[in-house]
Amino acid sequence: MSADKLQVWADTFGRRAGALPGAHVPWLDSLRRQAFERFMSEGWPTPRQEAWHHTSLAPLAAAQFEEGSAQEGVADQVRALVAAHTGHWLVFVDGAFDASLSRLGSLPEGVTIQATSEAWGGHADTVHALYGQAQDGHSTSALNLALASDGALVSLGRGVVLEQAVHVVCAVSEPRAAHFLRHLIQAQAGSQATVIEHYIGLPDAANFRHAVTRLQLDQDARITHLKLQQESPLAWHLGEIEATQAKHSYFASHSVSLGARLARHDIATHFQDERCETLLNGLYYVDQRRHVDHHTLIGHLKPHCVSHESYRGIMADASHGVFTGRILVAEGADGTDAIQRNDSLLLSRLAKSDARPELEIYADDVKCAHGATVGQIDPDSLFYLRTRGIEEARARDILIYAFAARSVARIPDESLRRHVEGAVRRLLPGGDLLEAA
Structure with missing residues (x-):
């Protein structure tokens, strides 16, 4: 430096x-x-x-x-x-x-x-x-x-x-x-x-x-x-x-x-x-040449704790999204129940996503799972909407917002959810299709 x-x-x-x-x-x-x-x-x-x-x-x-x-x-x-x-x-x-x-x-x-x-x-x-x-x-x-x-x-x-x-x-x-x-x-x-x-x-x-x-x-x-x-x-x-x-x-x-x-x-x-619980929920959107990086750590240091983690990213243009999620299950943390998932939607050929889900487990009696997906708009879903008379650009917008809406829906409080919905609606392609909860 x-x-x-x-x-x-x-x-x-x-x-x-x-x-x-x-x-x-x-x-x-x-x-x-x-x-x-x-x-x-x-x-x-x-x-x-x-x-x-x-x-x-x-x-x-x-x-x-x-x-x-x-x-x-x-x-x-x-x-x-x-x-x-x-x-x-x-x-x-x-x-x-x-x-x-x-x-x-x-x-x-x-x-x-x-x-x-x-x-x-x-x-x-x-x-x-x-x-x-x-x-x-x-x-x-x-x-x-x-x-x-x-x-x-x-x-x-x-x-x-x-x-x-x-x-x-x-x-x-x-x-x-x-x-x-x-x-x-x-x-x-x-x-x-x-x-x-x-x-x-x-x-x-x-x-x-x-x-x-x-x-x-x-x-x-x-x-x-x-x-x-x-x-x-x-x-x-x-x-x-x-x-x-x-x-x-x-x-x-x-x-x-x-x-x-x-x-x-x-x-x-x-x-x-013992018996702690956490939910880590994330939604990120980048376009142009912008960059976003999420790093998470859940430390299961004691027995019988539960964690659910889900992050969703949308990358457009030449942007870059990064997710690294680490779940650490310490020795003796039996009864751990941990789920982690990251899903990324790429809206252009130049958009890039890096996903690194990590499980570090030192206990035997645990239930842990993780997964990551990176892809573009599903052509079968797009075809289905087109067969219902929806023009292609509009159908793409619907699918983009539907992808984001799954993260927004995890916010339990209605007033909070509406606030985030408004922010997403003003920014995302297809956000104008959102109906207030």
């Missing part, structure tokens, strides 16, 4: 570190410096590393980002989104909490929803416990830890059921800036909630966003998490979701990636006790 490319980030850290929220907190300041030293030592990941074999960050490492060139229109975009849905809203613009656009509403006792930049008073211990360590994840994770300017803190007390969803909106007004966010979600025993992360941007923004979400689910907790990435086709997006699950907990992750020239999503959950 060129020293000049890393020096840019050294300058950025030197300029930002003293002004970051929590800079006065000794443990956090020390942690940020440790993380940045790790990033400078390791540099950006390269395709020589197994986890990055199909994704090169060289163009991102060479890109130049600028601060302070804000454009208008972002506030109106956010207000329209907030007005269209109920729930509790935390809004971040250019990596900083915006109280004027946020709308928290009335919260039940035992629930904390606030920006981490405002949590150092009454919730510093919670932030400390969830924030992570300098050696976690890839070198990009360390860069995020070093430069994260803000993020959402969602803390649920024992037995609390939050009826309305928590919406975390991350918008940009600076079209060529780099921003880092770190979201923290704590679900104490028996609590339940739905958290939605929206990533939106201006149509021509060439910004870089890196977002890390860390979740802790205690016994019997249930969290549904939806990440909807709708950034500009010129933007860069790196995202990580890391969850730990205690006994009888349930975690559902729905990842919908529709934007960015390059998007990389690392999603992992670790079963710390």
Whole structure:
């Protein structure tokens, strides 16, 4: 890695570190410096590393980002989104909490929803416990830890059921800036909630966003998490979701990636006790020469846990989709029930898909299966629709949307499902054929 490319980030850290929220907190300041030293030592990941074999960050490492060139229109975009849905809203613009656009509403006792930049008073211990360590994840994770300017803190007390969803909106007004966010979600025993992360941007923004979400689910907790990435086709997006699950907990992750020239999503959950359950569901669409990469890890570390995983990708033009899903069944994790599947639809001869389902099993009494398919529109299905009087272009659109709709249908909450349906309808070929649920 060129020293000049890393020096840019050294300058950025030197300029930002003293002004970051929590800079006065000794443990956090020390942690940020440790993380940045790790990033400078390791540099950006390269395709020589197994986890990055199909994704090169060289163009991102060479890109130049600028601060302070804000454009208008972002506030109106956010207000329209907030007005269209109920729930509790935390809004971040250019990596900083915006109280004027946020709308928290009335919260039940035992629930904390606030920006981490405002949590150092009454919730510093919670932030400390969830924030992570300098050696976690890839070198990009360390860069995020070093430069994260803000993020959402969602803390649920024992037995609390939050009826309305928590919406975390991350918008940009600076079209060529780099921003880092770190979201923290704590679900104490028996609590339940739905958290939605929206990533939106201006149509021509060439910004870089890196977002890390860390979740802790205690016994019997249930969290549904939806990440909807709708950034500009010129933007860069790196995202990580890391969850730990205690006994009888349930975690559902729905990842919908529709934007960015390059998007990389690392999603992992670790079963710390028996009878945990998780659902990892994903849908991604890329066109032109865009690139999307999903890396998932499900750690079956204890007996009698269940995981269901399904990702669907649609690639058009000369785009590239990547899926790597690893299921790790540790020694002694008997009774594991794990299913993993990845399906890719190629809409052109130049579109490319790489699928790497992986099972790593060290226990005997398990039920595990995985599979992957890559193909084009089924000619028999197309012929069937043509025989029903549907013209060819329209028939293709129907089949494209039908392929995507199977992922959308796995979102159980009707309001969430409709929200994703709207995003898909505005983007996918054939999306206008969708009828509201």
